[in-house]
Amino acid sequence: MKEKRVERMEQFLQEAKNASRVLAELSGAQKNRILKEMAKALRANSMGLREANAKDMADGKKNELSSALMDRLYLDEKRIDAMAVAIEEIAALKEPVGRVLDGWVTEDGLKIEKVTIPIGVIGIIYESRPNVTSDTAALCFKSSNVCVLKGGKEAENSNRAIAEVLQGVLEKNRLPKSLISLIPDSSREGVAKLIKMDKYVDLIIPRGGEGLIRYVCDNATVSVVKHDKGQCHTYVDKDAKLDDAIRIAINAKVQRPGVCNAMETLLVDSAIAKEALPLFKTAFDEAHTQLKGCADTQAIIDVANATEEDFDTEYLANILNIRVVDGIEGAIEHIVRFGSGHSEAIVTQNVTTAEKFLNAIDAAAVYLNASTRFTDGGAFGFGAEVGISTNKLHARGPMGIEGLTTYKFKIYGSGQIR
Numbered sequence: 504m505k506e507k508r509v510e511r512m513e514q515f516l517q518e519a520k521n522a523s524r525v526l527a528e529l530s531g532a533q534k535n536r537i538l539k540e541m542a543k544a545l546r547a548n549s550m551g552l553r554e555a556n557a558k559d560m561a562d563g564k565k566n567e568l569s570s571a572l573m574d575r576l577y578l579d580e581k582r583i584d585a586m587a588v589a590i591e592e593i594a595a596l597k598e599p600v601g602r603v604l605d606g607w608v609t610e611d612g613l614k615i616e617k618v619t620i621p622i623g624v625i626g627i628i629y630e631s632r633p634n635v636t637s638d639t640a641a642l643c644f645k646s647s648n649v650c651v652l653k654g655g656k657e658a659e660n661s662n663r664a665i666a667e668v669l670q671g672v673l674e675k676n677r678l679p680k681s682l683i684s685l686i687p688d689s690s691r692e693g694v695a696k697l698i699k700m701d702k703y704v705d706l707i708i709p710r711g712g713e714g715l716i717r718y719v720c721d722n723a724t725v726s727v728v729k730h731d732k733g734q735c736h737t738y739v740d741k742d743a744k745l746d747d748a749i750r751i752a753i754n755a756k757v758q759r760p761g762v763c764n765a766m767e768t769l770l771v772d773s774a775i776a777k778e779a780l781p782l783f784k785t786a787f788d789e790a791h792t793q794l795k796g797c798a799d800t801q802a803i804i805d806v807a808n809a810t811e812e813d814f815d816t817e818y819l820a821n822i823l824n825i826r827v828v829d830g831i832e833g834a835i836e837h838i839v840r841f842g843s844g845h846s847e848a849i850v851t852q853n854v855t856t857a858e859k860f861l862n863a864i865d866a867a868a869v870y871l872n873a874s875t876r877f878t879d880g881g882a883f884g885f886g887a888e889v890g891i892s893t894n895k896l897h898a899r900g901p902m903g904i905e906g907l908t909t910y911k912f913k914i915y916g917s918g919q920i921r
Contacts, residue, residue, distance in 0.1 A: 511687055511688065512686070512687065512688055512693060512696050512697065512700070513700070513703075515651075515681075515684070515686065515687050516624070516651065516697075516700050516702075516703035516704060517703060518679070518681040519624050519649045519651055519681050519682075519684065519703065519704075520623075520624055520649070520703045521679075521681075522649050522679045522681040522682050523621070523623055523624060523647075523648070523649045525678060525679060525682070526621075526644070526647050526648075526649060526678075526682055527621070527647055529647070531598035531600075534594075534644060534645055534647070535594040535595075535645075537644070537672060537673070537676055537678075538590050538591070538593060538594035538641055538644060538645060539590075539591060539594050540672045540675070540676070541590050541637075541640075541641065541668075541669050541672045542587040542588070542590040542591045542594070543587070544668050544669070544671060544672050545583055545586055545587045545590070545637065545665070545668055546583065546584060546587050548664075548668045549580055549583045549584075551664060551668075552578060552583055552661065552664050552665060552668070553578060553579065553580070553583070555660040555661050555663070555664035556576070556577065556578040556633065556660065556661045556664075558660040559576055559633075559657060559658050559659065559660045559661050560573065560576060560577060562657070563576055563657055566657070568657060569819075569820065570761075570820070571760060571761030571819045571820045572631055572657065572761070572819075574759075574761050575631040575632045575761050575762075576631055576632070576633065576657060576658055576661070578633055578634075578661060582634065585634070586634045586637045586638070586665075589634075589637070589638055589641065589881060589886055589887040590637060590638075590641040590886075590887075592881070592886035592887070593641045593642060593645050593886035593887055593904070594641075594645070595886070596645065596885075596886055596903075596904060599619060599645065599646045599904040599905055599907070599908050600619055600620060600621055600646060600647045600908060601618060601619060601620075602618065602619045603616050603617065603618055604617040604618065604619060604910060605617040611919050611921075612916070612917065612919060613914050613915065613916050613919060614914070614915040614916075615912055615913070615914050615915075616912065616913045616914075616915075617910050617911075617912055618910060618911060618912075618913055619908045619909070619910050620647075620908060620909060620910060620911050621646055621647035621648045621907070621908060621909075622646075622648055622705050622706050622907060622908065622909050623648060623649070623704075623705035623706070624648070624649045624650075624651060624703060624704050624705050624706075625643055625648050625649070625650050625651065625704070625705065625706045625707075625708060625889075625907065626650075626651045626652075626653065626686075626697050626698070626704045626706070626707045626708070626725065627639050627643075627650060627651070627652050627653070627707075627708045627710075627889065627890075628653045628694060628697075628698075628707065628708070628709045628710070628711070628715065628719065629652075629653070629654055629655065629709075629710045629711055629890070630654070630655035630657070630658075630710070630711035630712065630715065631655050631657060631658060631711075632658070633654070633658045633661035633662055633665060635654065635710070635890075636652060636654060636661075636662045636665045636666060637665050637669065638880075638887035638888065638889070639652065639708075639887075639889050640652070640666070640669050640683045641886075641887065642886070642887055642888070642889055642903065642904055642907060643683070643889075643907060644682065644683065645904050646904045646907040646908055648907055649681065649682050649683075650682075650683055650684075651684060651685075651686055651697070651704065652666065652683070652684065652685050652686070653685070653686045653689055653693075653694060653697065654685070654689075655711070656689065659689075662685060663685060666683060666684065666685050669683050670683060670684070694719075695722065697725075698719055698722060698723035698724070698725055698727075699722070699723065699724045699725070700725065701724045701725045701726075704725045705725070705726070706725065706726050706727075706728065707719060707723050707725045707726070707727045707728075708727075708728050708729075708730060708889055708890055708902075709727065709729060709730065710730035710889075710890035710891075711730075712732070713731070713732055713817075716729050716730070716731050716732075728892050728894050728897055728898055728902070728906075729892070729893060729894055730763075730889075730890035730891055730892055730893065730902075731843050731844070731845070731893040732763065732817040732843050732845070733762070733763030733764055733765065733767075733817060733843060733845040733846065733891070734767055734768075734815070734817055734841055734842055734843035734845065735755070735763075735764060735765065735766050735767055735768075735842075735843075735845055735846045735847065735848075735875045736766065736767070736768045736769070736770055736834075736837070736838050736841075736842060736847050736848070737751065737752050737755050737766050737768075737769055737770065737847075737848040737849075737850065737874075737875065738770040738771075738772075738828070738831075738834035738838075738847075738848065738849045738850070738860065739752070739769070739770065739771050739772060739775070739779060739850045739851075740772050740830075740831065740834075740849060740850060740851035740853060740856055741772040741774035741775045741830070741851075742851045742852045742853035742856060743772075743775075743850040743851050743852065744850075744852060745775075745778070745779055745782060747850060747872060748779070748850040749782060749783060749786050751848070751850055751872070751873065751874050752766065752769055752783065752786075752850075753786055753787070753790060754874040754876055755848065755874040755875045755876055756769075756787070756790075756792060756821070756823050757787075757790040757792060757821060758874075758876055759876070760818070760819065760820050760821045760822075761819045761820065762819070762876075763817075763819075763845060763891060764845065764846050764875050764876050764877075764878040764879060764891065765819070765875070765876065766823070766848075766874075766875055767816070767817055767818055767823070767824060768814060768823070768824040768825070768826060768837075768841070769783065769823060769824070769825045769826075770825075770826055770827075770828050770833075770834045770837055770838075771783070771800075771825065771826070771827050771828070772827075772828065772830055772831075772833075772834075773799070773827050773828065773829055773830070773833075774830065776799065776800075776803060776827045777803055780800060780803045780804045780825070780827075781803070781804055783804075783825070784804045784805075784806070787823065790821070791821060792821050792822070792823050793807070793821060793822045793823070794806040794807065794822075794823055794825060795807045795808065795809035795813055795822070795823070795824050795825070796808070796809050796824070796825040796826070797809055797825070797826045797827060799826075799827035800825045800826065800827055803827075806825065809824045809825070809826070814826065814837075814841050815841055817843075831849075831856050831859055831860060834849070834860070835859075835860065835863050835864065838864055838866075839865075842864070842865075842866060843893060844865060844866050844867060844893040845866060845867055845868070845875075845878065845891065845893055846866060846867065846868040846869075846870065846875040846878040846891075847860075847864045847866045847868075847869050847870070847875070848869070848870035848871070848873065848874065848875050849861070849869075849870070849871055849872075850871075850872055851871070851872070857871045867891065867892065867893060867899045867900035868900050868901075878891055878900065878901060879891075879901060880901040880902070880903050882901075883900075883901045883903070885901055885903030885904070886903065886904075887903070888901045888902055888903055889902045889903070889906065889907065890902055892906065897909075
């Protein structure tokens with residue numbers, strides 16, 4: 504039985520590899536037309552998608568998924584329309600493949616061009632959010648990559664329904680369904696096989712919990728761009744405008760707590776802690792946020808104790824840690840210790856302090872006087888994202904279509920030999 508499953512997976516990935524040649528022949532105009540058809544098909548099949556999602560929601564309730572996970576899982580007409588809009592925005596982006604990045608002529612008279620090309624077959628492993636299925640499929644299609652998708656079991660019905668709609672458009676255009684597909688074996692063994700299939704798969708992108716990321720990175724032989732946890736901080740400096748700081752902090756934590764770019768820890772300069780903390784507490788109490796604080800915080804406002812483990816926890820819920828720090832140096836020290844390289848923010852009117860923070864913090868996105876919630880492919884103008892990479896090589900931050908391309912050199916000669 505196990506051998507048959509392995510054989511089936513290998514055959515499935517071989518078909519995906521073969522399909523990449525078909526995709527390479529499509530022009531940018533053809534891809535854009537098909538993407539617009541996919542957006543239209545999602546809207547036309549809204550009722551069916553919501554029915555599939557209702558099954559997942561019912562299962563989630565039965566399995567006692569957290570409110571944050573249930574929110575990530577939920578689809579309504581508005582969210583389905585947003586999925587369609589994201590695909591339309593991707594279609595409107597400039598063609599990412601075949602762009603000449605650089606060009607020159609050597610002393611030997613060789614004309615060399617550095618040209619963008621697709622990566623090939625991309626395996627994407629993700630959890631909870633069904634919109635990831637349509638977002639990543641559209642981004643891969645636009646960048647001429649074949650995508651092999653492995654969504655979370657909690658969204659199994661929703662993901663299958665979305666994939667079938669997109670595959671229906673491919674078939675209508677006489678293209679192989681294997682350009683966009685869900686892996687046939689979604690078990691742990693199936694994932695273990697997928698991440699070692701470097702003969703057929705060119706890149707693995709895992710996005711989800713710490714356990715998933717660690718497992719893939721430790722076991723894959725395929726190259727990995729990891730999309731790790733979002734241990735995001737906002738530091739409120741002594742030179743901050745407190746009204747701005749409160750609005751930014753509330754947005755960073757409360758607007759959608761269950762996403763990776765939500766703030767998990769608020770850092771407050773000790774020079775303004777006595778004035779600022781009561782104001783923050785009032786605002787977060789109104790937002791029904793559960794607050795935890797260090798000893799210095801507890802000496803000023805009534806909050807639960809925050810342990811060292813809490814400061815290293817991605818809650819993905821309306822829970823917030825607060826720590827009083829000794830100025831910019833204390834903030835940097837805390838973020839260096841607990842940050843995950845995702846998104847970090849400073850609120851200050853002091854230009855010197857701001858530049859020190861922006862230059863010293865090693866994260867994919869660093870903000871001055873703005874919410875970390877903007878770390879998002881759509882907000883960055885990418886249409887959508889495959890995820891938010893915490894890698895330092897190849898792609899970092901919101902990973903859009905440019906992150907799904909690599910390059911090769913085209914060399915034009917006229918009989919030269921060396």
